[in-house]
Amino acid sequence: MSDNWNIGKEKKKGLEKETEYAVLVGVIKEGQTEEQVAEYLDELEFLANTAGAETLQVFTQKLKRPDSKTFIGSGKLQEIKEYIEDKDVSLVIFDDDLTGKQMNIIEEELKVKIVDRSSLILDIFAGRAQSAQAKTQVELAQMQYLLPRLRGLWTHLERQRGGIGMRGPGEMEIETDRRIVRDKIAKLKDRLEKIDRQNQTQRKNRGDLIRVALVGYTNVGKSTLMNILSKSEVFAENKLFATLDTTVRKVVFGTMPFLLSDTVGFIRKLPTHLIESFKSTLDEVRESDILVHVVDMAHTEYEDHIATVNRTLKDLKVEEKPTLMVFNKLDLYREKNYDELLLDEEREDIENGIKTHLENNYGNTTLLVSAHTKENIDQLRDVLGEMILSEYNVRYPYIAKQW
Ligand SMILES: Nc1nc2c(ncn2[C@@H]2O[C@H](COP(=O)(O)OP(=O)(O)OP(=O)(O)O)[C@@H](O)[C@H]2O)c(=O)[nH]1
Ligand SMILES: [Mg+2]
The missing domain is CATH 3.40.50.11060 (GTPase HflX, N-terminal domain)
Known part of the structure; x- marks a missing residue:
């Protein structure tokens, strides 16, 4: 399918x-x-x-x-x-x-x-899905997208055949077709449940580590930050939805370990079926203790993006989790907005202003960083480290004593 x-x-290897x-x-x-x-x-x-x-x-x-x-x-x-x-x-x-x-x-x-x-986004997801879970989730969403559209598709075929009336053999074919699609949906749901159960067991085995999830609009730099923070190699690319599967890494700041996960990016008008079928991937977000909401501050519509992400987080019922707002691509923001005559002090003034504005608007701890130039990445480590430590203090005080 x-x-x-x-x-x-x-894209096949070596082929354009x-x-x-x-x-x-x-x-x-x-x-x-x-x-x-x-x-x-x-x-x-x-x-x-x-x-x-x-x-x-x-x-x-x-x-x-x-x-x-x-x-x-x-x-x-x-x-x-x-x-x-x-x-x-x-x-x-x-x-x-x-x-x-x-x-x-x-x-x-x-x-x-x-x-x-929707079909365009589904198409991209289909091309990107790697794991059995992602593939099953995409196929489920495709079937759900297709189901209410079958009638239209059949009418179309009938007309090509010379036009049979609304009722007649065509109608029966729609019904059989619907049944096939419904059966397929049920099978895919079963398969997902099985994968879910395996994943749950895996997650339970991870023990008492604080979990941090990178969330945000697509293409904002989540995977790039994941790579920097965990020094790992996660697929990052200037394309939408580079990441479909959740990647989880154990990261150690100083001597304090925690789990960092990179998740699928959100987008405006993400097909509802897609959100639904990706719910289990998003369990990683639901079960995390801290969210790092990454924003592409160089994008003109970044406030719209934040609203979209916040809406999705609300749908997932995770909007109350401690959240660090990371405004990424500071380098690109400067490139787009400043001219070369701008003095360092003036730049600092402007950026402090932006930061205050963002903190007033979004109410969380806010950082401006660049994953490319690594500017303020140390600060990100410090602030995130403190948030993690205080979560350990609340949840596992006996463990937290050692840091
Ligand atoms: N200029 C600039 N580009 C960046 C920065 N961080 C990431 N990028 C670029 O932005 C693009 C998207 O980065 P990713 O890390 O794949 O973004 P993502 O949020 O994981 O995207 P999805 O997985 O598609 O949701 C890549 O081309 C990165 O090189 C930054 O600080 N500055
Ligand atoms: Mg990614």
């Missing part, structure tokens, strides 16, 4: 990934600004890129309510059709989720593959 979802051909060309479509809804939607579409482009597609053009439309058949207005659809006519465009990607019906109507009109935000 998961293979059929891949957009660009998967085959590029597909895409057109992006976003709507500006009531209460949204054009700039906001432009940022969202930038992110969609990054997602498309991660999946192996290059964006040729972006279309937007102001819309109060999406059309139940074509999602966007028919005029806009025609505009897109004309644009792609003489170009090598093989997919049109919508920033919002489409129903099966909309997908088919649009596909019939444009005659290219139609992808929505």
Whole structure:
């Protein structure tokens, strides 16, 4: 199943990934600004890129309510059709989720593959999943995405066959198909439960160590910080969702050991099924004692990112855990915002101001760091070390005495 979802051909060793060309479509809804939607579409482009597609053009439309058949207005659809006519465009990607019906109507009109935000994210996840757990979780999410869309897909096939009415053999096929998908979902859930039980036993065996989880939006530098803090090699890359499997490392600060875990990044509008099926991966977050919330401070939408992450943490019921806010990519922030004439003192003033502003807004201990230049990483170790020690003092005072 998961293979059929891949957009660009998967990278094989030594082979270049085959590029597909895409057109992006976003709507500006009531209460949204054009700039906001432009940022969202930038992110969609990054997602498309991660999946192996290059964006040729972006279309937007102001819309109060999406059309139940074509999602966007028919005029806009025609505009897109004309644009792609003489170009090598093989997919049109919508920033919002489409129903099966909309997908088919649009596909019939444009005659290219139609992808929505959820299926794009699922596609990336499918290409990235390594462990049995991640693979099963992704497949489960794909099936759950597919289930409510089967009818639309079948109607589409019928029409191709010459159009049978709404009832008739097609209907029966939908039912059988639904049953197959439901059976598959049940099997995948069973398999996940088994993996879950094994993981739980493993987690129990880890003993009385304080657990710290790195959380945050995708591509903010969690794995890079994990590597620095634990001196390990965790896959870090300038692509979205480089990390799908939770990595746990035992780290020692001075003589004090603790467990540090790196987890899957969050994103705006993460498909609900995906969150649900990744719940067990996120158990690592749920069972941790301290959260390190990593933020890419060089990203213009970082406050939006923080809100998304906080919402997800709330969903997981972990928002009360002691949290250290780490604003990463300070080097990139400076590169983007300061000119070379800025004096060191002025820079310091600005950064102290930012820090105060962030502390007032987010209420937690706040650090500005750069994983690349290692600036303030010692400070990060100190502050995190103190937080861990105080957790040991609360939970295992008899052990904490030795540090
Ligand atoms: N300029 C700059 N780039 C950084 C810094 N930290 C990380 N990066 C880059 O940001 C990109 C993403 O880093 P990762 O560590 O893979 O991010 P992540 O949060 O683990 O991402 P996901 O696993 O996809 O959620 C990589 O290209 C890193 O090299 C930093 O301090 N400064
Ligand atoms: Mg990562």
